[in-house]
Amino acid sequence: MMAAERGAAKNTLDAYRRDLDDVAMRLSVRDRTWLTAQTPDLEACLAEMAREGLAPATTARRLSAVRRLFRFLLAEGERADDPARSMAGPKRGRPLPKIMSEAEVDALFAAAEALEGNRGIRTRALLEILYAGGLRVSELVALPLDAVARAGGTLHVTGKGGRERLVPLTPPALEAIRDWLRVREESLPKGRPSRLAKAKAFLFPSSSADSGHLTREQFARILKELARAAALDPAKVSPHVLRHAFATHLLANGADLRSVQALLGHADISTTQIYTHVLEERLKALVETAHPLAKR
Missing domain, CATH: 1.20.5 (Single alpha-helices involved in coiled-coils or other helix-helix interfaces)
Structure with missing residues (x-):
């Protein structure tokens, strides 16, 4: 079911x-x-x-x-009652999402710019799409080749539960994708027709993965290496942390909650509201450390 x-x-x-x-x-x-x-x-x-x-x-x-x-x-009629209906779950606090500052994201992009060859071009395209679109890593690595072509300037994403959404991309992200498309053919698997046919369907093909596309694990390793090159703690950098950063930075710069919900592909706005708590914590900390009255 x-x-x-x-x-x-x-x-x-x-x-x-x-x-x-x-x-x-x-x-x-x-x-x-x-x-x-x-x-x-x-x-x-x-x-x-x-x-x-x-x-x-x-x-x-x-x-x-x-x-x-x-x-x-x-x-389904297999039971006449529901023994779990009245049960209360354990009390738990909702942890605030881990995020990166805008300066840390800039450092990550600077490290990507320093990479040479096709590997650097692919890394920049992955990073631009992830941060510009706020995608889940599973959505990013499995993007079909026609995800961009189907709607110029936007990305067609299929998310959880098969829900589809259009994500607008920034000019740098579109440029990074165009750069990648010029060299993408060189990354296709050689000598294995069945694997080649599967890999051709994806924006980020992989010659080693059975799925035909870059795996979540492979991209996580790429991101960790990039974090080390940027002098950031690799343990604090992950695809989902960048997704959190995308949402938080949008809200901090004036985006409304409903728009961020749509961009993230959240079915329920209550899921998106966690990011307002991050901003509240940051504003509270700012007042406590920077306001003249707080120093009295």
Whole structure:
């Protein structure tokens, strides 16, 4: 159902499977299954997770998967009740997203500019698209070759749940893409017709990946190397941190929340609102350190 009706990505399906397998194992110790478990059984599982020291976010995610499964079983007539309906999840604070300053992003771009050859051209195109469009890394690496051509000046992105959106690109990003397209053919796999046919469909093909395109892991390594060249802490630089930086920098420079929601591809604006908290924290810190009255 999650795959066919909700269009969930493979990573999402894998996460649900792991969470449900863990709870199913805990229920089996109590001689319970998904069809026989009751609310006390599920509460005992959550209590066990807490004793084991699982993070509240992990426990909450597993409870969310369990709730969805029981709603499915109820809708399909496999159960006459939903034992998870009244259960409360663990209290947890929502962590603020990690971001980079505009100066740190500039340093990253300067390091990319210093790279030579086709590798440097590809890195600059990847970085420009990621920061100019705020894409998820899974969206970036799997961009089809015609993602730009289908709408000049914008990028056609297919995100979570198969939702599509158009992302406007900056002139430097468009120029970086044009530069990459001039040398892209040289990166296509040689001597393997089946792999070549698959790779031709992607903006960033890969000769080593079975998918035919650059993988998330490969791009993460590229970004870490770039961070080291820029004298930044590689542990604090990732594709998702750049996505956070994209959203935060837009809001800091006057963009409205609804526009940022659309650009990020968030289904619910509450997901986007976390970035306003980042700005609030920065403004609060600014007042506390820079305002004359704060020094009295």
